[in-house]
Amino acid sequence: MSTLLEVRDLFKTYGTGEAETRVLRGLSLRLEAGEMAALLGPSGAGKSTLLTILGTLMKPTSGSYEMLDQDMISADDRALTDFRNAHIGFVFQFHNLLPDFTALENVIFPTAVREGRETPTARTRGRDLLERMGLADRIDFPTANLSGGQKQRVAVARALMNRPELVLADEPTGNLDRASAKQVMDLIGEINREEGTTFLISTHDEKIAASCRRQIEVADGVVTG
Amino acid sequence: MLYALKIATRYLTANKAQTALLITGVAVGVFIFIFMSALIGGLAEFILSRTVGDLSHVTIEAEDPDPSLLIAPAGHVLAVTERGRTRNATLAEAETWLPLIEAVPGVRAVSPQITGAGFLTRGAQVSQVSVTGVMPGRESAILDLDGYMVEGSARTGSGLIVLGRDLADDLALSLGQTVRLQSSGGITALLTLSGVFETGNGAMDGARAFVSLPVARTLFAMPQGVTRIEIKLDDLNAADATALRIRALTGLDAVPWTDGAEQLMEALNAQAQTGYFLKTFALITIVIGVASALMLSTYRRRPEIGIMRAMGAGRNFVVFVFVAQGALIGLMGGVMGAALGYLALLPFPSREAFEPGTLPMDITQGSYGLAITLTVIGAILASILPARAASRVDPVTAIGQ
Incomplete structure (x- = not known):
């Protein structure tokens, strides 16, 4: 396996003066392509901050970050936006779908925003992904009419739309019942095995963590295990 | 996008x-x-x-010649001819210019006129009037005389006169009755009232008389030429430019209505x-x-x-x-x-x-x-x-x- 990304000595500090909070304190981590890793740790350990930095939505206070042999620290906003669109997918705890759009429109958004329009190819892939997620009968449903589990599966499909090398999932099952959570995790595992997409899943759930091949523990802003 | x-x-x-x-x-x-x-x-x-609608948009008036001077050999001015109280300058070659002016783009109508002052007398009643001689058929070229007629016709002709309502009332004149018009030059004509107009403008209705151009020629002893040419345009806002054009074309002193209308x-x-x-x-x-x-x-x-x-x-x-x-x-x-x-x-x-x-x-x-x-x-x-x-x-x- 080749190295997908590597961060070294990551520091992240919020606020200044008395309000200063150091969330990451020299965190280093390497992810290989095709890994399926769980990110564990107590609340406030820095998991979400790490995911946000890895997702290029935020820059660390200091440290280095390379993904696919590109320096993510020196890249400007436009370059990071393009990189994120092409190589990184997100699954959030609260699905974060666009409420005024259908399931299919949400799924193909990352491609449409890159192409400047909804191409037939994108529509075909979006439909395929939704069918794979077991949502064939919900393709043109407004997302407001979907259940929590269905919404989260739409979010997973959206994260996979541009065939990213990395999918970052922040508590993807935290808001779902057991059955829906298992369904979503099974899908994630299937895609990881079949397409080699790397998943980094932040979770508090031991069972979810156990379903991943690697567990990364974070505490006090550093990787502890 | x-x-x-x-x-x-x-x-x-x-x-x-x-x-x-x-x-x-x-x-x-x-x-x-x-x-x-x-x-x-x-x-x-x-x-x-x-x-402005009823006014001339561009007017050409004959310029009075400079007063004659009698100068002594030493250069002293011995005598100056006093300028007359009435206009007597004429546009002698008006008829030459008319086709040219009518061909200028934007010109809707051209009305050559002879104007002057006079007195209307009927019995003991005497009224001072401003007389305008217009070409028969062009009475409404500038002022919409036809539109203001309350009695009779605006058509002028031999021996006919058209008066304002107030003036006719002052003289107790009815259609078909005759009135004596004496010009400022002392020439008199006996004319029949053929029409009465009412514009709502007191100065116009109380002191204006329209006659035909031939009648005016007799009254003001002007066998040829006219005293002014009034021009109506399609767009009154184009008066300045059109006046300039006419001036360039004819050399005559064409004045747009905007001159003197600053207020x-x-x-x-x-x-x-x-x-x-x-x-x-x-x-x-x-x-x-x-x-x-x-x-x-x-x-x-x-x-x-x-x-x-x-x-x-x-x-x-x-x-x-x-x-x-x-x-x-x-x-x-x-x-x-x-x-x-x-x-x-x-x-x-x-x-x-x-x-x-x-x-x-x-x-x-x-x-x-x-x-x-x-x-x-x-x-x-x-x-x-x-x-x-x-x-x-x-x-x-x-x-x-």
Whole structure:
């Protein structure tokens, strides 16, 4: 396996003066392509901050970050936006779908925003992904009419739309019942095995963590295990 | 950017009631803009038609020759001919110029005239009059004499005279009765009253007499030439340029109506300025309305903007989504307001049929295209601030909301 990304000595500090909070304190981590890793740790350990930095939505206070042999620290906003669109997918705890759009429109958004329009190819892939997620009968449903589990599966499909090398999932099952959570995790595992997409899943759930091949523990802003 | 347009459209249709209210607000602003344009424009037309409409738009008058001097061999002026109280200069070659003037673009009518002063006598009644000799058939070329006739005909001819209502009343003259007209040169003619007009202008109705050009030639002993040429134009606003053209073409002293009408022009300019202010305020209202509505939308959609940014939408994409919303609101509100304005103006009489007591609205001066264009531009400008604010939304903070 080749190295997908590597961060070294990551520091992240919020606020200044008395309000200063150091969330990451020299965190280093390497992810290989095709890994399926769980990110564990107590609340406030820095998991979400790490995911946000890895997702290029935020820059660390200091440290280095390379993904696919590109320096993510020196890249400007436009370059990071393009990189994120092409190589990184997100699954959030609260699905974060666009409420005024259908399931299919949400799924193909990352491609449409890159192409400047909804191409037939994108529509075909979006439909395929939704069918794979077991949502064939919900393709043109407004997302407001979907259940929590269905919404989260739409979010997973959206994260996979541009065939990213990395999918970052922040508590993807935290808001779902057991059955829906298992369904979503099974899908994630299937895609990881079949397409080699790397998943980094932040979770508090031991069972979810156990379903991943690697567990990364974070505490006090550093990787502890 | 086609996709950004789709997102913008979806955002607008997602909350139909709010969008409809916003578009209606813009439409009201555009309606006011159009209504004011039609009113101010119509009012200006009305004032001009009432004040200048019956006047000559360009006038050519013969220049009095310089007074004759008797100069001594030593250079002293021994005697100066006193300038007469009445005009006696003539445009001797007027008939040569007439076809040339009539061929000038924008010239609607040309009326060669002989004017002078005189006295009308009937029995013991004597009235001082201003006499205008016009070519038979061209009585209404400048002043719409036909339109003002209350009795008889405006047609002048041999032995005929047309008088104002007040003057006829003062002399107790009825149609068909005769009156003696003595010119300032002392020549007398016995004329029959063939028509009575009433313009509403006291000076005109009480002291103006129209006769035919041949009668005037006799009265003022002017066998050839005329004293003035009055010219009516299709567009009275083109008087300055047309006068210059006629002057260049003929060498005659053509004077536009705007010379000596500074006060009227100032009043019209002031009125136009008032219109600009009102229209500007209407546009400002539109801009503020659109800006505040989009600002609210930006705030409400912060999480969605964050999601879009996380999914790879650039700042420019977000800017375009909100600017497109502004443009669409402006376009729809503009078209709706323009249509409403046009429909509201339809019942008003046309500019040719303004009547006292009605608003002199001119539907042709609604500035519909300008109103729509300015509204779209205004709405786009109004959306720039919210759009920039949207593009700066921090996706991490927005998604965490």
